[in-house]
Amino acid sequence: MADNSGSGAGEISLSLEETNKLRISLGLKPLEAGVPDADAEAERNYREQREREKKENEERAVKERIEKMQNRAKLRKKLEGKGLGEANEKGDGSAADWVRQNRKQERSRARERALAEQRAQQLAEQDALAEANQDSAYTADHLKGMRVAHDLEDFQEGEEQVLVLKDATIMENEEEGDQLESVHLAEQSRLKQNLENKKKKPVYTGYDDDEFSMTIGNKPSILSHYDEVIDGVKQKSFVLGSEEALAQEERARQEVSERLRGQSQSLSYTKTQIMSDYYTQEEADVKFRKGKKGKKPRKVRQRRPLEDTDLAAPAASGDAMNVDDVPGSSGRESVSIATTNFVDDDDLQQALAVARKSATKRRAKRTAAEEIAEQVKRIKEESDDEATDRAALDTLQSADGIERVGGMVFSDTTEFVRGLTLDALAPVKKEDPDSVAVKQEEDEDGAARAALGQTIKQEPIDNVKMELDTTDADAVLKMETDQEHLGDAGEDEAFDPERAANEVNSPPMEVYATAVTAHSTYLQHAAIVDEPLVASLVDRPSEETLRRERMQRKQMQWMQDQRKLALRMERERQDEKERRKRDAANAGKRSGYEQERERERREEEMRFQEQKRQRELDYTMRDYRPQVELTYTDRHGNALNQKEAFRELSHRFHGMQSGKTKQEKRLRQMEEQRRLAAMPSNDTPLGTAAALQERQRRTGTAHMVLQLGDTRNSGRVASRSHAPDVLSRDVLQ
Amino acid sequence: MIEILCNDRLGKKVRIKCDPNDTVGDLKKMIAAQTGTAWQKIELKKWYTVFKDHITLADYEIHDGANLELYYK
Numbered sequence: 001m002a003d004n005s006g007s008g009a010g011e012i013s014l015s016l017e018e019t020n021k022l023r024i025s026l027g028l029k030p031l032e033a034g035v036p037d038a039d040a041e042a043e044r045n046y047r048e049q050r051e052r053e054k055k056e057n058e059e060r061a062v063k064e065r066i067e068k069m070q071n072r073a074k075l076r077k078k079l080e081g082k083g084l085g086e087a088n089e090k091g092d093g094s095a096a097d098w099v100r101q102n103r104k105q106e107r108s109r110a111r112e113r114a115l116a117e118q119r120a121q122q123l124a125e126q127d128a129l130a131e132a133n134q135d136s137a138y139t140a141d142h143l144k145g146m147r148v149a150h151d152l153e154d155f156q157e158g159e160e161q162v163l164v165l166k167d168a169t170i171m172e173n174e175e176e177g178d179q180l181e182s183v184h185l186a187e188q189s190r191l192k193q194n195l196e197n198k199k200k201k202p203v204y205t206g207y208d209d210d211e212f213s214m215t216i217g218n219k220p221s222i223l224s225h226y227d228e229v230i231d232g233v234k235q236k237s238f239v240l241g242s243e244e245a246l247a248q249e250e251r252a253r254q255e256v257s258e259r260l261r262g263q264s265q266s267l268s269y270t271k272t273q274i275m276s277d278y279y280t281q282e283e284a285d286v287k288f289r290k291g292k293k294g295k296k297p298r299k300v301r302q303r304r305p306l307e308d309t310d311l312a313a314p315a316a317s318g319d320a321m322n323v324d325d326v327p328g329s330s331g332r333e334s335v336s337i338a339t340t341n342f343v344d345d346d347d348l349q350q351a352l353a354v355a356r357k358s359a360t361k362r363r364a365k366r367t368a369a370e371e372i373a374e375q376v377k378r379i380k381e382e383s384d385d386e387a388t389d390r391a392a393l394d395t396l397q398s399a400d401g402i403e404r405v406g407g408m409v410f411s412d413t414t415e416f417v418r419g420l421t422l423d424a425l426a427p428v429k430k431e432d433p434d435s436v437a438v439k440q441e442e443d444e445d446g447a448a449r450a451a452l453g454q455t456i457k458q459e460p461i462d463n464v465k466m467e468l469d470t471t472d473a474d475a476v477l478k479m480e481t482d483q484e485h486l487g488d489a490g491e492d493e494a495f496d497p498e499r500a501a502n503e504v505n506s507p508p509m510e511v512y513a514t515a516v517t518a519h520s521t522y523l524q525h526a527a528i529v530d531e532p533l534v535a536s537l538v539d540r541p542s543e544e545t546l547r548r549e550r551m552q553r554k555q556m557q558w559m560q561d562q563r564k565l566a567l568r569m570e571r572e573r574q575d576e577k578e579r580r581k582r583d584a585a586n587a588g589k590r591s592g593y594e595q596e597r598e599r600e601r602r603e604e605e606m607r608f609q610e611q612k613r614q615r616e617l618d619y620t621m622r623d624y625r626p627q628v629e630l631t632y633t634d635r636h637g638n639a640l641n642q643k644e645a646f647r648e649l650s651h652r653f654h655g656m657q658s659g660k661t662k663q664e665k666r667l668r669q670m671e672e673q674r675r676l677a678a679m680p681s682n683d684t685p686l687g688t689a690a691a692l693q694e695r696q697r698r699t700g701t702a703h704m705v706l707q708l709g710d711t712r713n714s715g716r717v718a719s720r721s722h723a724p725d726v727l728s729r730d731v732l733q
Numbered sequence: 734m735i736e737i738l739c740n741d742r743l744g745k746k747v748r749i750k751c752d753p754n755d756t757v758g759d760l761k762k763m764i765a766a767q768t769g770t771a772w773q774k775i776e777l778k779k780w781y782t783v784f785k786d787h788i789t790l791a792d793y794e795i796h797d798g799a800n801l802e803l804y805y806k
Contacts, residue, residue, distance in 0.1 A: 010744065010745075010746055011738075011746045011747070011748050012745065012746065012747045012748065012767050012768065013747070013748035013749070013750075013767075014749075014750065014767060016734075016750060019749075019750045019751075019763070022763060022766050023763075026759065026762055026763070026766075028752075028755065028759055029752070031734040031750060031751070031752055032734060033734075
């Protein structure tokens, strides 16, 4: 550490000696002094290289020399032994010696030959012995009981197979015992199996090939393709010398042949058999299989015994006016018709035929006079019943001065008839007799048919279809049926023309008159007819109606004017055309200047015409007031108000609809409204008011006592009216 | 013999004479003898290569006049 401060600034370094000292103390080898001389080193390296090469050369030379020596020694070794010249050195090369040696050789050769012969003989003896043994011991019997691991079918006739002991593991051998196997056959079967596996046949092909390819005796078990999976591969084998295998085969063959024999058909037939028209016994025995079907219970129409209710049925089904009529003997057929349940067409046709026949019979029997008598009788009965009717009729008759006959049926208007009162009738009577004119036509022969030809003339309301119009076909029909009933009833009665003449004057006129008013009110309510029409009947034209009428009249007027105008203009146009044609004809004769003037004139004229037309149009259109009524209806045909119409349009435009519940609700509302409209205006749906009025009329009292609870002490009235519902029922009866 | 320069750039610069067959550990011991630091505390580096004690200088290809960085652990 002497010169700690080395050469550089701040560098610490040691001298070589100090370093070596330190290295020694650290256990390192000391450093060599000085920088190694490159030339010296190169020289040294050269020298070393030369020495190495020299050494190598020497070594190679030595090796070559040794090899040469060895080769020579080998060659010399080949040349060792005696040469041709030196060969007889031993036996001194004389002829006697040569002969001696020759004989010696010959002797040795003979000896060898004898030995070989002896040995051959020995072997032959052995072979013979073995052969003898084989012949006596090893036969087919020896192999009896050996199992062959092949199917018997694998061995073909006249084919030779070499069987060897089967190569098996100890376990297999334990299990199966020694088995014989043909290597060739085993290989073949393995190859076949591999090919089968390669095919990858589907289990089910959809074809019925299997059924036909199957040999006759072998029917495969169900799902036979799984047999190998479940039971393992079945090894076919047979035991040599056993009868079992052969027998089995024989048995199968026999089975098949037997079956085939069973199917065989004899070609011999009885040629002399006579064809019979009837079944032979065998043919008769042949039966067709019938499907199992439950026998259907046959429908048998049964006749129902006639009852009292049945007899009453036609009376009930007839019109109300015939309630009291007793149906005659001919009513029986109609009874059966009415009560028969028409199940199918045959029955219906039969029943209709019966009905028709009976009807024609009856009609033929009855005379016109009888009919009149019956009718009269019936009318009389009715008019007796209702005194008020008579009063009303009298008043009407006095007003009309016309007598009338004939029954009328208002099937659809019974409701209104029931609801009518006398005060509703009064204004009609007062109003004017012409408005409700009833005309009766009578035939010369006085046939009852004339009584039916009743017509009602109603000038102000002739455009309204009224059910009152008795010229209507079904009304006439109804009357006919009525008369039939009457005929039945009055057959046994004596004909009294005088009485009939009297009674003719009493038709249910009241019913008729009230019906007219009822209709008018009904129509008004249901808004079926225009108001002016109703008003003309009821003598109460409203402001609105008048206005509408005026408008209509104006419209009509305007349209008429238009038509006239159009006609006139058409005529003018025609004239113009004529004139033009004439002018054109003349134009050819004129000069150019004149033609020019003519054209100008024509143009002027046309302009004038145009202006005129315009003015006319303005004039005509001044009064043009079209009645525009914008209405919207939904798909049910109901009128819609503004809001509803907007909704409908909006829905159509956007292609959407209200929800199901909303639609249902609207339908419900519509239904309700419809029912409300159908309801009579002056009554409850159950007709309570009508019932009340009826009762008032019958009892002649304006009041009615309604009482609940104990009715023992409250007299007749109370006993008849326990509760409102009871009342209504009671009155309606 | 080769000479190696080790600089810690904190004021110590050591020039060491050594053999190429010396290990880095030997070199460290020699540095420690000259600087007075324990040789275990010395770390020699060249850029990011930290030289390991048991490998010779020749194997690291440290030749004459090489400059090593000297750090203290």
